[in-house]
Amino acid sequence: MTRAQWQVLAYLFHNEGSNQASVADALDVEPITLSRHIDRLEALGYVARVPDPADRRARRLHLTEKVRPLLDQMKIIGSNVMAEALEGASASETELMAKLLGRMRSNMTGRGFETLVAEPAKSPAIKVPQKVV
Template sequence: MSDTIGFLLNDSARLFRRAFNARTRDSGITALQWRLLIYLRRHEGIRQGPLAELIEVEPITLSRMIDRLEEAGLVERRADPSDRRAWLLYLAPGADELLTAMRATTDALNAEATEGLTAAERDQLAALVERVRANLSRRECLKEEEAA
């Protein structure tokens, strides 16, 4: 095999984003906005700074994304009771319907991407990629601790 695992994963992610964006063009939601909404669902009440770190964008970029999603009725900013300068982010009630509808799109895309794999192979692939992610996350945490 001439391609490295990193190259294959990165290139696959790029192709996933492209296919996702093509399928969701009419909805107005990009792959990055989708990722933001998914992370926000998992971490409701998070501040903008930590969310920007999670999705790996600059805080100003996230702020603009939140502005657009707030205008679309998908995200709410609420004052942080412990710090009046900060905002906590929540999904707006209208986001649930969009997330449910978009799930069908992501399920279809995943099915297309794993076409020809058995259920056991899909499970194994997910487990192996999860292990790679965990390995890299652990190393990243160690680097951050060493830098502190």
């Protein structure tokens, strides 16, 4: 199971019944890339594409019963990884970091590298190369 596939499953766990376009948008991947991930997950029997009753062209994504035990394992692994990553950090430090990372993600949503290079004055503490080779 790849990290990208884990992300899709985790997103669907919290947003089951989403359509592919909204999942691709939420995970910040191209729709064709998500479609390939869904193809693989569907072949494994973990995800089912269900016709959307409101839009005959769209498909809703649902988790299957086969994937439920894997999701439990994913939660344990994720908790262990987070515990290791945050070892030595206090609760207040962890909370502050989560807020800052959330703000950073929000600031960067929809901005590509080209935007950063075009607007370097907005981040004076960060040196952005003028030309990428």
